[in-house]
Amino acid sequence: MLHFPPLPENTRLFLRDTGEMSRFIGRFFVEGLRPRYEVAEFIHQCFAIGYKSLPLIGLTAFIIGLVLTMQLHPTMVYYGIESKIPAMVGIAIIREIGPILTSLIFAGKIGSSIGAELGSMKVTEQIDAMEVSGTNPFKYLVVTRTFAAMITLPFLVLIADAISLYGSYLGVNIYENLSFHLFYENILDYLFFIDVLPAFIKTFFFGFAVGIIGCFKGYYSTKGTEGVGRSANSAVVVSSVAIFIIDLIAVQITDLL
Amino acid sequence: MKKPNDTAVAVIRIQNLCKSFGTNKVLDQFNLELYQGESLVVLGRSGSGKSVLIKCIIGLIEPDQGSIEVLGQNALALDNVELDKMRTKIGFLFQSNALYDSMTVRENLEFPLRRHSINLSQESVNQLVMEALESVGLEHTVDLMPSELSGGMRKRIALARTLILKPEIILYDEPTTGLDAITSLEIISLMKSINERYHTSSIIITHDMKCVKLAADRVAILIDGKCYTEGTYDTLRQSTDEKIHPFFQ
Numbered sequence: 388m389l390h391f392p393p394l395p396e397n398t399r400l401f402l403r404d405t406g407e408m409s410r411f412i413g414r415f416f417v418e419g420l421r422p423r424y425e426v427a428e429f430i431h432q433c434f435a436i437g438y439k440s441l442p443l444i445g446l447t448a449f450i451i452g453l454v455l456t457m458q459l460h461p462t463m464v465y466y467g468i469e470s471k472i473p474a475m476v477g478i479a480i481i482r483e484i485g486p487i488l489t490s491l492i493f494a495g496k497i498g499s500s501i502g503a504e505l506g507s508m509k510v511t512e513q514i515d516a517m518e519v520s521g522t523n524p525f526k527y528l529v530v531t532r533t534f535a536a537m538i539t540l541p542f543l544v545l546i547a548d549a550i551s552l553y554g555s556y557l558g559v560n561i562y563e564n565l566s567f568h569l570f571y572e573n574i575l576d577y578l579f580f581i582d583v584l585p586a587f588i589k590t591f592f593f594g595f596a597v598g599i600i601g602c603f604k605g606y607y608s609t610k611g612t613e614g615v616g617r618s619a620n621s622a623v624v625v626s627s628v629a630i631f632i633i634d635l636i637a638v639q640i641t642d643l644l
Numbered sequence: 645m646k647k648p649n650d651t652a653v654a655v656i657r658i659q660n661l662c663k664s665f666g667t668n669k670v671l672d673q674f675n676l677e678l679y680q681g682e683s684l685v686v687l688g689r690s691g692s693g694k695s696v697l698i699k700c701i702i703g704l705i706e707p708d709q710g711s712i713e714v715l716g717q718n719a720l721a722l723d724n725v726e727l728d729k730m731r732t733k734i735g736f737l738f739q740s741n742a743l744y745d746s747m748t749v750r751e752n753l754e755f756p757l758r759r760h761s762i763n764l765s766q767e768s769v770n771q772l773v774m775e776a777l778e779s780v781g782l783e784h785t786v787d788l789m790p791s792e793l794s795g796g797m798r799k800r801i802a803l804a805r806t807l808i809l810k811p812e813i814i815l816y817d818e819p820t821t822g823l824d825a826i827t828s829l830e831i832i833s834l835m836k837s838i839n840e841r842y843h844t845s846s847i848i849i850t851h852d853m854k855c856v857k858l859a860a861d862r863v864a865i866l867i868d869g870k871c872y873t874e875g876t877y878d879t880l881r882q883s884t885d886e887k888i889h890p891f892f893q
Contacts, residue, residue, distance in 0.1 A: 507745070515704050516742035521728040521760035 411529075411603045418523065419530045429531045436497050436532070437539030441546065443496060444489050448547035451488060452480060452554025460562055469563075470573070476555045477574030478582060485548040486586050487634060490593040493540055494626040498601040501532055502622030505605025506615035514606075529602040536598030541590040581644065589637040596629040652679040654713075655813055655845050656701060661710035662869075663696055670696050671707070672869030678813070678845055683836075685848045685856045687891055688866035694849040695739070697866070698815040701847070702736050703727050715812065732760050735806035735814040735844075739821055741798045743790040743805070750786045753777070753805050760809065776804040779841070780834060796827035800834065807838065814838070816848040820855050832858045853892065865891065 394402070456476055463469040505528060508514050517524040556570045604622040608614045656678040663671040670693035678684050688694045699705040701712055703719060712719040714730060722730060743752050753773045757764060764772070777783045780800040790798055799819065806814060819835065820828040832855050839846060848859055856863055857877050864874040867887055873880070881892045 504746075511740045511745075512738040512742040513744055515699075516736075516738055516744075517755075517759075518704060519702055519731050519734075519736050520756040521731060522755075523724075 407607070408600075408603055411606070412599060414525065415529060415533060415599060418526050419534065423523075423526070425527050425531050428527055429534055432531045432535035433539055436535045437543060440493060440496055440539075440543060444492055444543050444547050445550050447488065447492055448485070448551040449554040451484065452476065452551035452556075453558045455479070455484070456555040456558030457561065460558070472559055473555065473565075473570045473573040474577035477552060477578055480551045480555070481548050481578060482582050482586050483634075485551055486544050486590050486593065487630065489544045489547040490540060490590065490597070490630045491627055493536075493543065493594070494597045494630060495623055497536060498597045498622040498626040499619040501536075501598065501601030502604040502608075503615055503619035505529075505602060506608030506618035507612075509606060509608045510611055510615060525606075529599075529606060532602055533595060533598035536601075537591055537594040540594030540597070541587055544590045545587070581641075585637060585641040585644070589633060592633045592637070593630050596633060597626045600626040600629060652682070654678065655680050655715055656847070657711075657713040658697075658701070659711045659713075661697070661700065661707050661712065663693070663700060663705065663707045669869055671700075671710075674710070674866070674869060674871055676864055676871050676874075678847055680845050681839075681843060682861040683839055683846045683848060683859050685850060685860035685863045686866055687851060687856060687863055690851065692866050693869055694866055695817050698736070698817060698847060698849055702731065702734055702815060728760060732756075732809050733812045735809065735811035737799075737802055737806050737814065737816045737819055739818040741790075741802035743798055743802055745790055747790075748786070749777070749782075749788055749790070749793075749801055752790070752801065753808050756805065756809055772808055776808045777801075779807060779838065780804045796823055796830065799823065799827075799831055803831075803834065803838070807842065810842065812844060814844050814846040816846060816850075818850055818852075819848065820850065820852045825854075828852065828854065829858075835859055851891075 393399075456472060459472055459475065460469065463472050463475075505514075508528070514524045514528070517527060552571075552574065556565070556567060559565050559570060601622040604618040604625070605615075608618040610617075654677045656676070658674060658676045661671050661674040662669070674693075674697065676684075676686075676697075686694050686697060696705055700707045701714065701719065703722075707720070715733060717726075717730060719727075719730060743749075744755065747755065750773055753776055754769055757769055757772060773786065774783060777786060780803055782797060782800050782804065785793060785797065785801065790801070793801065814835075816835065819831055823831060835846070835848070836859060838844065848855065850856060860877050862874060863877055863880055865872045865880070865888060872887060873883075873885070880888055883889060883892075
């Protein structure tokens with residue numbers, strides 16, 4: 388009989404968490420596809436998760452577009468290619484900076500809020516109270532929040548991209564006079580559908596990661612208020628790492644196309 | 645197991661219930677009956693499995709072995725729909741009240757009514773909400789958030805939410821924990837008046853001896869996962885058994 392040495396504690400915990408997370412994701416699909424559908428709560432969550440994130444994401448996107456343009460300008464002037472600033476900023480924002488930055492801000496705001504909310508509901512027995520009130524808490528809390536994050540993030544990214552490009556347009560106009568029409572024409576000359584579509588599609592996966600990880604961390608929160616804080620923190624850290632990993636995979640797939 | 649009288653009907657019958665968490669055996673061949681209209685206090689040390697017991701009854705925790713009969717139905721053999729139906733007949737007062745933080749008092753009370761797929765007009769819902777709040781003396785809090793209420797008020801609102809479906813059985817998990825002596829007495833007297841007014845049967849989990857003395861028709865003591873003994877408060881108080889005596893000191 389073979390005897391394997393015991394696994395180090397960290398490895399064992401990592402494997403255990405990975406297994407639990409996989410089961411949680413599996414349950415999400417099973418429960419999510421089966422009626423009863425919590426439509427009202429889903430709409431409420433779309434409002435809470437999507438609409439209420441808009442000011443923060445919009446402001447950040449605007450500043451990024453503006454600052455990126457201002458930082459690029461001296462170098463582009465040095466090489467005499469300042470006319471290419473709109474195209475360069477446009478491609479960078481739409482392909483990578485917009486989706487990644489918006490998703491990271493979304494993870495910080497929404498991931499932590501979901502983790503803390505569900506964690507506090509768990510430790511104060513509100514999830515149990517929901518169950519005895521004839522509600523499937525997994526459907527009501529996890530499925531609605533994850534779907535809402537998955538659906539709203541791509542649209543937030545689109546809006547953020549538009550705001551960011553407007554910031555860039557203002558940035559260009561600090562140094563020279565360029566019409567709005569010409570600015571966008573310059574971007575569209577270099578931007579193709581193949582740039583936009585993968586960037587849009589990957590944000591569904593980013594949204595799913597933020598939602599499901601936040602819910603998982605909150606749903607299995609333990610050890611009272613300390614556990615709630617840990618759930619919120621860990622939801623942000625893990626979903627941010629997940630966003631980068633998904634992005635890495637998405638870039639590899641896009642390169643194959 | 646003694647019946648309070650010969651005609652008493654058991655509304656909950658627990659037989660040989662076992663539940664372990666890892667190697668920790670919390671309930672071990674536990675037997676208990678709750679009769680119609682009585683208030684049964686389950687007494688035990690912290691961590692002895694009292695809360696696990698009532699969570700098994702309501703279906704929040706699945707036992708490893710044994711049977712639980714609630715109002716003549718085998719609670720462990722019910723599917724989700726039947727379990728929900730059974731839960732409309734059982735109220736559960738959580739130790740931490742478990743009021744939904746993001747909802748007003750009205751929404752908290754409406755939640756079980758709407759979720760148990762009971763078809764009621766908005767007018768009937770409003771009436772039931774106000775009736776439940778009136779029974780705990782807190783009609784004026786209907787539009788407040790739980791965070792705006794004191795500990796005692798939150799407990800009363802949680803009790804009102806428990807009452808809204810007019811349950812036949814109420815399970816109280818540590819109803820006086822975290823409350824001052826005066827508020828505890830108010831909650832105990834409210835529990836008694838609810839039992840009389842709505843003719844409910846109740847299981848009260850506690851280690852508060854004032855609550856045991858005032859609320860219990862019968863007391864069961866949970867030791868080492870088993871129902872060690874049962875009887876009235878006065879009988880058990882006079883016991884010289886070394887395992888029972890410390891509870892009444």
